[in-house]
Amino acid sequence: MKIAFIGQKGIPMKFGGVEKHVESLAVGLAERGHDVYAYTRPWYTPKKLKIYKGVHLISLGSFKTKHLDAISHSFKASIDVLRRNFDVVHYHGVGPALMAWIPKLFKPSCKVVITFHCIDRYHQKWGLLARLALYLGEWAAVHFADDTITVSKTLQNYCADTYSADTIYIPNGVDIVKDTSAEIIKKKYGLTKGSYILFLSRLVKHKGAHYLIEAYNQLHTDKKLVIAGGSAFTDDYVKFLKKQAQYNPNIIFTGNVEGGSREWKELYSNAYLFVHPSESEGLPIVVLEAMSFGLPVLASNIRENMEAIAGGHGFSFKNKNVNDLKKKLEHLINSPKLVNEVGLDAKKYVLENYSWVDIVNSVEHVYQELLSFNVVNSFSGKAIHIR
Template sequence: MRIAFIGQKGIPVKIGGVERYVDEVAARMAEHGHEVFVYVRNHYTPRKLQSYRGVKLVHIPTIKTKHLDAITHTFFATFHALFQGYDVINYQSIGPSSLCFIPKLLLKKTVVISTYHAQDYYHKKWGWFARGFLKLAERVTYKIPDRTIAVGESIRDYGMKNYNADSIFIPNGVTLLGRAGSLNLFKKWDLKRGKYLLTVSRLVPHKEIHTLIKAFAALKAMKKIDSSWKIVIAGGGSYTDGYVKQLKAMSRGRHDVVLAGVQKGERLSALFKNAYVFVQPSRSEGLSLALLEAMGAGLAPLVSDIPENLSAIQGNGFVFRTGDVFDLINKIEYLIGNPSKVKNMG
């Protein structure tokens, strides 16, 4: 079959759960003999790269601004796709899925699928107009395609309750991490095995990284944990320069808060496999690939109590109240003081 993916920034993945999802799924479909096409944005995927892991990359222009990047790229990609004879077109996320009605109306022999990753209208980076549009796009995602894939149980259940939509629950999966590099890769940060908390995330407000920094700084100020402990925050911004500046300001002058930037490969494996606990403080998720990777690496997770996180850990981890700095302080203090509990949960 000829299968097209539309809506992601591109592959190979640099950052982003949707991009990681498409990277893995598209490549596996190509391995099974399908002809797979992934539409990519030139600011994410180098223009000279025409194929990757057996997948053909289709470079389509976009208007690179916070509000227009995804939707303009999706529009141009959709127009291009109308003339390519695809058997399946798979839209990623609710924003791009708002345009899935075009091939649904015009291509009677093409199966149109939307994959619902997360309730993007909860993301704090969007204003009222964008959130309203995303709510409308959500309705389209559930009602228009031939099938809708929900990556989390809560997304499937939400669709049934609010739209009477029978979406298919196909949970995200991850490849277990390969050979880990040594912490010597990070000499400038002086990281010690089992002496730092790790979070891996895009630096966007709904991920609540500021809450983690506040809690950790308070623990240090109250001298409830010794000075050797650190937190490592791996990831980059996504049209959120203001929020990134806020995090840098909060960590300025602190040797114990490491803004590590985007990490991948052996360097990311080293961070996962040498951390003490993985912390996911987010206010909104789909089914977090970073959380699944952390658990696959044997890390005990400490997560906010949103349904998507609870569904992912299935009782195999620790939980705090979303956005509650004081509860997070107490949970971190408890975990650092009880290594046997952490080990049993890892």
């Protein structure tokens, strides 16, 4: 099959859950012998990079602003698709889904698949008009696609309840990883095994870093707090976070940490606890990644986070409740045996239930069904997709 991916900033992934998802999926499909193309933005992926791990990269410019970056790039990519003979065009995100009508209308031989990653209009960085556009993007995601994929059961239920839409559940995934000793992070930040609490995400308001900093400032602990991530057109919010932390020398801002890098692995491998205080998610890849390292997770009790740590494979606090977050942090800092046991159980659970091998198989199966191919189960993994 000849497959195109639209909506991601680019690959290889530097930051971003969608980018991690697309990279793993695209590379996995290319390894299976498919002809895979990913559209990239030159500010994220260098234009000179034409192929990555068997995936062809098509660089197109965008209007790099908060409101126009994704939609302008998706429009250009959708137009470019018309001159190429793709079997499947796969959009990622409800914003890019607004452009899915283009191949649907002008390239009817091509099948359109859309992955619904998150209810983006809930994110606080968007104004009224942007939220309206993202609401229309949700509608497009379930009406323009030949098949719509949701990355969590919570999103699948949302699409059914809000749009009476039948979608396919195929989650995010994780790779098998090895622990990495603290070398770079010790030299740069003075961090050692178990000496810090980790937050790793883009610094956008709905990820909730401000709740964590406020709660941490009320603790009496020798464990440091590491805020790993950078701005995503949110410079004012980053300034606010640094002002929150200005009188606490134990709060460390690393800036962007490239996914898959040595520093990224070290941060996950050596943290005592991972905290994810997000207000809105799809199915958080960072939570699954932390679990894959055997790192225990404390997350806000929104449904998407609770789905990830279901069955006692993590800890939770009341969403947006700084006092409850503080109490849970105090309890877990003083319960190292419990923290270690839950982390080890979480690692086993996530590797059994969120394997990229199974996810690639399931997405491939969706494509094959749409194209009326004879489906042959050619691997030993299990299918994940659920209608």
